[in-house]
Amino acid sequence: MSKISPLVAAILNDQYDLATLLLRYNAKVDQIGPLNRTALHESAFLGLENFVYLLLESGANPNASDIKQKTPLALAAQNGHLNVVEVLIQKGAHVWCESESGTILFDAAASGNPDIISLLLDHGADPNVPLYSGHLPIHRVAYHGHILALEHLIPVTKLNAVKESGMSPLHSAAAGGHAQCVEMLLKAGYDPNFMLHPRVRRNYDDERRSALFFAVSNNDLQCTRLLLDAGAMVNQDPMNCLQVALRQGNYELINTLLKSGANVNYYSRVNTNHFPSALQYALKDEVMLRMILNHGYDVKRCFDCPYGDSSHDYPPWTNSVIKDMVFCEVITVAWLKHLSAQVVRIMLDYTDHVSFCTKLKDTLEEQKQWPEICHIQRNARSLKHLCRLQIREHLSRLRLRAPVFISFLPLPPRLKDYLRYKEYDVFSQGSNA
Incomplete structure (x- = not known):
């Protein structure tokens, strides 16, 4: 392993006069030390402009590469040392060099x-050269939130380069x-529905595709709303965005997705139940339960038991059992059965008469709610409730997913609210309280 030279030691200890003396007595200005770095590498990395200038005046190679092929310019640029970057470029440092971690840009x-980004671009740095992973400089500044740097890179980054990368800076x-x-990327015209390329999706267990999924996964309401307002489609990922929001229990996020047409009747790709999967995250929370029911959740599937009044004898453990629970x-497992009557009672607000299997x-x-459930089941439902069910049935669940359809109906506002189950909108009632 190479030892630190006296010249580098002087630089690391900020001994300018000693460094000058060593150079005057013919110290090797480009002597390689640990990681194959020269004195100029160390000075540039630390942003020591006076040492950088001294070394360059003493004949230091501005384009020397360390063990990772990084030049002094790359080290200065990555650490944000603008003055050092300016000096190195003036003394002939190449802006197009590449290392194991990508281009200097x-x-x-x-x-x-932003000033370093602008300076490198002015001297010919190419913003469209990707990393081996496909990432471009614009992806990196967007991820780290460098808004001013992003402003410089948007006009010079080619859309074809972004497409070839397989990911959008929106992601x-x-x-x-x-x-x-x-917001800046959307205003610049980036497509909120640009989907990750399959080779990029393989890096994620959930095979996510959309920028919206990233925002929802982060529980980020602001980014979610920006993307949805720009036209992001809400049902494009293998794992539904609504499923992620329900799992997190964020009412505002769930409500935002539902109002943008999130599919409450999605089926999870893993361990698919006989009923839409959204319910499993809402069993313990009336607010979430009412939210999905108000937006057209298929309640009838919950009471569609193939065994009916007969004994619930199951076949041996097979894939079909796992996929059609x-x-x-x-609802009758030991840790959920205490919720069963409350959940069923709420569901009855969204159905006509239903049949219960023996189990x-x-x-x-x-359960204590059983007498009330029996009363509802024994008596005819009100005509207005039956009419509401029929109208919602004719609207179809696709239209119920986007509440705006009901707003277009030529009906009085109170009737529209009734069709939306406004009296059961616990979330809005709590927000307005």
């Missing part, structure tokens, strides 16, 4: 210094949680 994107900005960057099996009925009979 990509290194500069880490610090996000990066949303992943980093930087709403200002998201019925509601009565889920579900046996569990419900043990």
